[in-house]
Amino acid sequence: MSESAKLTIGSQEIELPVIRGSEDEPAIDISKLRASTGFITLDDGYGNTGSCKSDITFIDGEKGILRYRGIPIEELAEKSRFVEVAWLLIHGKLPTSEELRGFSDLLTQNQNLHEDMKHHFEAFPAMAHPMAILSSMINASSCFYPGLNDKELRVDRFPIHSARLLSQVRTIAAFSYRKSRGLPILYPKPELKYSENFLHMMFSEPYRDYQMSDVVVRALDLIFLLHADHEQNCSTSTVRMVASSQANMFASAAAGVCALWGPLHGGANQAVVEMLEAIHADSDDGSRFIRDAKDKTKGKRLMGFGHRVYRNYDPRARIIKKACDDLFDALEHSDPLLDIAKTLEKAALEDDYFIERKLYPNVDFYSGIILRALGIPTEMFPVIFAIGRMPGWIANFKEILEEPHSRIYRPRQIYTGQVNQSYVPVDERS
Numbered sequence: 278m279s280e281s282a283k284l285t286i287g288s289q290e291i292e293l294p295v296i297r298g299s300e301d302e303p304a305i306d307i308s309k310l311r312a313s314t315g316f317i318t319l320d321d322g323y324g325n326t327g328s329c330k331s332d333i334t335f336i337d338g339e340k341g342i343l344r345y346r347g348i349p350i351e352e353l354a355e356k357s358r359f360v361e362v363a364w365l366l367i368h369g370k371l372p373t374s375e376e377l378r379g380f381s382d383l384l385t386q387n388q389n390l391h392e393d394m395k396h397h398f399e400a401f402p403a404m405a406h407p408m409a410i411l412s413s414m415i416n417a418s419s420c421f422y423p424g425l426n427d428k429e430l431r432v433d434r435f436p437i438h439s440a441r442l443l444s445q446v447r448t449i450a451a452f453s454y455r456k457s458r459g460l461p462i463l464y465p466k467p468e469l470k471y472s473e474n475f476l477h478m479m480f481s482e483p484y485r486d487y488q489m490s491d492v493v494v495r496a497l498d499l500i501f502l503l504h505a506d507h508e509q510n511c512s513t514s515t516v517r518m519v520a521s522s523q524a525n526m527f528a529s530a531a532a533g534v535c536a537l538w539g540p541l542h543g544g545a546n547q548a549v550v551e552m553l554e555a556i557h558a559d560s561d562d563g564s565r566f567i568r569d570a571k572d573k574t575k576g577k578r579l580m581g582f583g584h585r586v587y588r589n590y591d592p593r594a595r596i597i598k599k600a601c602d603d604l605f606d607a608l609e610h611s612d613p614l615l616d617i618a619k620t621l622e623k624a625a626l627e628d629d630y631f632i633e634r635k636l637y638p639n640v641d642f643y644s645g646i647i648l649r650a651l652g653i654p655t656e657m658f659p660v661i662f663a664i665g666r667m668p669g670w671i672a673n674f675k676e677i678l679e680e681p682h683s684r685i686y687r688p689r690q691i692y693t694g695q696v697n698q699s700y701v702p703v704d705e706r707s
């Protein structure tokens with residue numbers, strides 16, 4: 278017998294279907310509630326709303342579990358690489374060696390931007406934030422690929438369009454950095470792998486190649502991999518929302534970049550490092566900042582702490598913290614910000630305010646410190662996040678594209694404004 282839930286509204290009793298996910302997570306299906314009762318549900322910030330069914334990523338926030346297509350993030354972080362994980366997320370299974378080679382070749386063949394795109398870069402002011410450039414340029418790229426908006430071609434050409442987007446996001450990101458520094462643009466090299474190529478385009482000089490170090494390449498690749506998907510977060514939901522109107526993949530991803538930009542989401546890695554720098558400049562050991570972060574009148578938060586879904590240690594933060602220590606050991610590098618971060622973490626984890634609210638470090642708490650050690654400037658941190666998140670956005674876009682009964686996303690609201698009133702001409706208004 279199928280499960281159901283009973284809802285009583287006044288004298289009316291309604292039976293609502295219960296559905297369960299493959300990890301047995303239960304949900305009450307309220308999609309017919311309004312039609313049968315006139316009621317909608319209200320869930321500010323969507324904290325309790327499942328917006329879709331998805332096969333891509335599973336999170337158990339209470340237990341601190343994250344799996345891509347069923348594979349634990351810890352295993353992928355140890356054994357896989359970003360490009361393989363991108364395939365896994367987009368296609369739903371690990372690639373064969375032939376598929377992986379084909380995918381890597383496709384990324385290489387599509388890594389160059391259309392030459393005319395370079396003119397667009399010229400128009401941005403030197404101080405432009407690279408996230409503004411990234412979202413604009415991803416959207417602008419769509420102008421160069423006819424057929425993106427055609428429903429049938431969107432399905433047929435999905436492999437090539439997704440490879441273009443995944444490969445070119447890295448090229449656009451590096452170009453935007455070089456533009457912001459007044460440096461000449463460097464093209465990707467076909468012989469370099471995904472993460473190597475990004476480092477090359479960022480840091481090589483016209484006559485002197487960036488010296489690749491395995492440790493550095495691996496650290497960057499790991500950051501990309503750990504950000505590759507995270508189910509229905511703010512930016513991914515935005516991508517799905519835009520995709521649901523049948524907008525093209527580039528437009529949907531450009532919207533995802535905008536949603537990711539804010540400090541409560543993908544901008545948090547930048548905000549964490551800026552917070553740590555401010556604490557350092559104030560000669561604070563972190564205790565004053567923790568006190569302020571607990572005081573609601575101060576308007577401060579311990580950036581890199583807390584998560585809507587995790588009420589436990591974010592498993593990505595655990596992996597990144599270890600990667601940070603390993604990188605610093607390998608490079609014989611030190612950073613006072615890492616010491617401050619560790620002091621802050623210890624203090625917060627022992628503090629009743631953070632314990633009661635189940636606030637733990639999230640992925641962004643240590644990732645910025647790694648990126649600093651790699652020489653990536655702070656304003657580029659959210660861009661790194663966006664490059665990493667691209668496979669997840671593409672995989673979510675694909676779910677919408679392939680859903681035969683896909684409907685436009687259109688939430689409702691409870692209206693709290695003025696009730697019906699008449700227009701008053703301007704000279705009769707008091």
Ligand code: ACO
Binds near residue numbers: 540636
């Ligand atoms: N520092 C201090 N207090 C916090 C923090 C924090 N970082 N995070 C949450 N709180 C407090 C809130 O003030 C609130 O307290 P109250 O119950 O006394 O009012 C309580 O914890 C619950 O917080 P909410 O804002 O309701 O939690 P929500 O789930 O809406 O927000 C979020 C989650 C945005 C991540 C929040 O924890 C936050 O702002 N963290 C800092 C920014 C950050 O690190 N963002 C990155 C998230 S991970 C990612 O996007 C990749």
